[in-house]
Amino acid sequence: MPTPSHRHCPNHPKGGHGDCAGACRGDGIPVIDLGVLLNGNAEQRSQATHELGQACEDWGFFMVINHGVPEALQEEVMDACKELYSLPREEKAEYIAAGPKDPIRIGTGLFYSDIDDAICRRDYMKMIAHPEFHCPAKPAKLRDIAVEYSAQTRQLLLELVKAVSESLGLDRGHISEVLNLESCFQILVGNNYPPYAGLDGVMGISAHSDHGLLTLLFQNGVDGLQVKHNGQWVTAKPLPGSLFIITGDQLEIVSNGRYKAVLHRALVHGGQTRMSFVSLVGPCLDAVVEPVLELAQNDPQGMKFRGIRYRDYMEHQQSSKMNTKAALDIVRVQGDILTCESTPNNSTEADSSGYSPTS
Numbered sequence: 584m585p586t587p588s589h590r591h592c593p594n595h596p597k598g599g600h601g602d603c604a605g606a607c608r609g610d611g612i613p614v615i616d617l618g619v620l621l622n623g624n625a626e627q628r629s630q631a632t633h634e635l636g637q638a639c640e641d642w643g644f645f646m647v648i649n650h651g652v653p654e655a656l657q658e659e660v661m662d663a664c665k666e667l668y669s670l671p672r673e674e675k676a677e678y679i680a681a682g683p684k685d686p687i688r689i690g691t692g693l694f695y696s697d698i699d700d701a702i703c704r705r706d707y708m709k710m711i712a713h714p715e716f717h718c719p720a721k722p723a724k725l726r727d728i729a730v731e732y733s734a735q736t737r738q739l740l741l742e743l744v745k746a747v748s749e750s751l752g753l754d755r756g757h758i759s760e761v762l763n764l765e766s767c768f769q770i771l772v773g774n775n776y777p778p779y780a781g782l783d784g785v786m787g788i789s790a791h792s793d794h795g796l797l798t799l800l801f802q803n804g805v806d807g808l809q810v811k812h813n814g815q816w817v818t819a820k821p822l823p824g825s826l827f828i829i830t831g832d833q834l835e836i837v838s839n840g841r842y843k844a845v846l847h848r849a850l851v852h853g854g855q856t857r858m859s860f861v862s863l864v865g866p867c868l869d870a871v872v873e874p875v876l877e878l879a880q881n882d883p884q885g886m887k888f889r890g891i892r893y894r895d896y897m898e899h900q901q902s903s904k905m906n907t908k909a910a911l912d913i914v915r916v917q918g919d920i921l922t923c924e925s926t927p928n929n930s931t932e933a934d935s936s937g938y939s940p941t942s
């Protein structure tokens with residue numbers, strides 16, 4: 584586990600207003616120091632927990648530093664993924680033919696999304712890592728690396744969920760218990776965006792929110808991830824050594840809307856291949872996700888979402904091919920009315936591989 588970092592925040596000049604105990608607003612995107620959050624003294628921890636809550640509330644997105652995931656392991660997982668993409672098509676055929684419910688899936692091709700009125704050009708490999716671990720047989724080294732990477736990032740994300748629970752004024756273990764996170768669902772996704780120059784309206788992945796609780800993401804040094812903040816798209820530029828954290832739909836539901844699942848998308852680069860690697864945790868697939876009662880009771884608008892089994896939520900999201908936050912509408916309560924609108928189909932596949940953000 585990380586230790587408290589005495590790293591000086593680049594946005595707080597030495598001798599000025601101080602060391603960045605847990606988070607700071609730097610170039611706008613919040614930064615959370617996991618070492619401080621977990622192992623700081625009581626005052627530092629409480630400050631960092633508050634800042635984590637603010638980050639989830641204001642942005643639904645932040646960078647985590649001093650997280651303890653070795654850079655070498657990140658490189659290994661990215662390299663193994665690169666090898667997987669470069670295997671001959673026959674070696675990946677069973678995964679390319681797989682559907683959204685299959686534990687391993689490879690997608691490749693072009694998709695038209697009318698959300699962004701853009702052609703999306705993205706290859707991806709998705710594998711379920713928990714509660715059961717699945718992995719393509721080749722390249723042979725992928726399995727050990729992915730086992731290690733999924734275990735380390737799962738531990739990190741579950742620690743963050745505990746701190747998030749505390750930031751909502753709940754017991755540290757509350758969210759983990761009600762969502763049975765010992766059996767949490769976890770997927771790893773490798774995204775590969777070949778360079779695409781010369782055509783306007785081409786992007787990597789169009790605007791969407793992730794269906795889980797928290798998503799951890801790092802990239803190969805090529806920027807392109809954008810998050811929607813105060814109505815504007817902000818390009819996320821990582822601090823060296825940091826990892827991105829994205830809040831997802833299930834966190835919006837359990838927090839009764841206090842923490843928002845952030846809309847995000849990825850652009851392609853004109854001259855370089857962009858790669859990103861995602862580790863997402865969600866509730867146990869059979870857990871019914873609903874707002875924590877205490878939070879709903881303290882909210883003048885009451886309960887904002889009805890309960891839904893996480894498995895059913897994901898199936899709904901996948902079947903309707905939605906790539907914005909519209910999936911949340913099936914559980915959203917408006918006034919006293921539950922919205923059960925027919926689901927818009929706003930992405931058109933240009934091939935058979937299916938649009939599938941982190942799914």
Ligand SMILES: O=C(O)CCC(=O)C(=O)O
Nearest residue numbers: 774808849859861940941
């Ligand atoms: O590649 C990125 O930066 C974003 C990927 C993403 O949002 C996803 O896989 O859900």
Ligand SMILES: [Fe+2]
Nearest residue numbers: 792793940941
């Ligand atoms: Fe995403």
